[in-house]
Amino acid sequence: MTLLIRGGAPYGERAADLLVVDGVIAAVGSDAATDPRAAGAETVDAAGLIVLPGLVDLHTHLREPGREDAETVHTGSAAAALGGYTAVFAMPNTDPTADTAGVVEQVYRLGEQAGLVDVHPIGAVTVGRKGERLAELAAMATSAAQVRVFSDDGDCVSDPLLMRRALEYVKAFGGVIAQHAQEPRLTQGAQMHEGEVSARLGLTGWPAVAEEAIIARDALLAEHVGSRLHVCHLSTAGSVEVVAAAKRRGTDVTAEVTPHHLLLTDERAEGYDPVFKVNPPLRTRADIEVLRQALAGGVIDIVATDHAPHASQDKETEWDNASPGMLGLQTALSVVIATMVRTGLLDWRGVARVMSEAPARIGGLTGQGRPIAAGEPANLVLVDPEARWTVRGAEFASLSRNTPFEGMELPGRVVATYLRGRCTAAAGAVVDRAPAEAGRGV
Template structure:
């Protein structure tokens, strides 16, 4: 079995230590470690984290391979420090049967860059009318535990209640895209001063907040787990905080772009800033950062949403919604949370590895950096600063809102069960 010695790494941002990997597991963590014949990686004070886990990724395959494939998406994930991603169900065909989720799962196994856990659709065809084969997807080889119609909201309260009741039987979770469709017809951006000035249809905060309020009450009534996707408003934060104070089993995620960008950017009419839920106000951004810091928001999830050039390089109204995010997520979190003093690197590991792995039941991921644990790791040069150049992305798509923007941090190495998938910033 091959051995790798990572020398002088700041484990979770602490004092420099050595980490010895033997095959697929961590053999030892300490100072002054040595191993004959081991490949040595000189960390030089870089931060070593457990491999990142993304609970919200769009890999597009099957059906939209012009945007992304499981292979290109997992290469992008490895470039960003991820060792496990959860693939959303809005593919073509929709991942609403055991057959489709198994296909995605097997493609992930074949890629070798990152573990892929499919998310099953809540309703057949994402149409919101009839429950999909939740039990069959859970019992399949993919072992689905997370279900979501992301891209669409499970807006029917009866259907949502039934889904919560169904997944409770095997400890699953429903991940809700909180968007009341009747309040967002024709919406193009956040409803507010900027939308009024630009004459664009507004996406009101209450469209998100009303669904979250309903669903946490349903989860309390049923005694089940609900997860809120890409929470984006200050009001949503307060609802989740209230629900947690009542002991309701709710978790929530925030995207990197909602931690950094605001609706003021839409004044450029550049469709790269068109996303669902939309970019909100500075007040919302600050509330989201504080909520992530105090634990009201549990995790960071990318909502990596790749689109081909023609779907974004067009007029605003016709452009697709979404941004790629796997390769820039950690840098944005460093900029918004670490460099501002809101989180330390142990906190980043908690929000981007430990907790998402726990919510999604990702076996072998989100584990401590200690002896006997799987060697799923990422090494980050936190002193680095550079401008984002999408031409160097591993993702098939380039729809990043950060092109030309200077961001801190750079993932230099990623290991999946001891196998290097990224070395010195280059995919193996």
């Protein structure tokens, strides 16, 4: 297959044609259109559009197996493609838990069958995510899924000895432990951020120190054993200080922030609408400002969606009983544009860094997050930077509707997504593979 993308602006810079041949970028610039291989190519008019490397999400919940009423690998993959993603990492809080080679291989194969994005399973750190004994880390690492990221996300690996052993174990195959930083004793019964709003609403608070203490402990453990630590959904100004200090010491620690923690504050809880209940909770305006600066400055390495779909019966209930979590795949890029690009904190190369290149590097992917250059895989997203759109959860590809951005007008919109040169989403619609192609993993 040959594709000629005309007039797009890689990284928002000078317009340049891109020639794609058999899933690889063959030429960039003035030579692309005149290349003999361009004769008869499918042509895409990308004038006025930004061309970025396909986005990579290091933190996605696809719910399958076990909660197919909330999401499946296929519907989550569709949402990802529509959001500009070409690769996602699927968290292990499924039923059964993704703590064995068999389960991670099942998720991996389902991703291949969907064929819309590369789906990389994350393995659980402990059996059943119960925090009692290590899961089959080596078996998952050597499985067909080749797992390199391990997490008990949704629960913290709170036992320091288990956390140390996990950090030591994954060193053998270049793995990384992604920690959900939440000291359980400090957050029993917690419903939202501990502060003025929680006191006014009478809801049990989730103190910032419960996150910061675990990050500090684990950074010291990672430094001690010489292993890699990744901090999931960092949410407080104090956590930024802890990560910055660890990096200054030379600790191999990385961190992510979610789009919702870049935009929404704990004041959203004032209407007791459970769509705004999330873990870690929405924090304060002061926290948001620090998080944005830390992302721009590199203390926080990446944006990860923490896409967490929930069936209506789990979300449309009273606040106390509602499951925490928010949709994110189809809104993430627009929220980053609103909070980071429109504010001048990131340029388009910066967006590529935090939403594609760095997530791919942390997750150990070699074919994703690559430069837009000849010889590189054609994992690409075309973005209209001037478009504005209103969020309507009912129009999402996800099976769930729990978006906190419902009714908001957001800037920038994905026009098309290409996975190794094949269009997976265009004009707001998924482009599924032909039935004959299904299951090939191409």
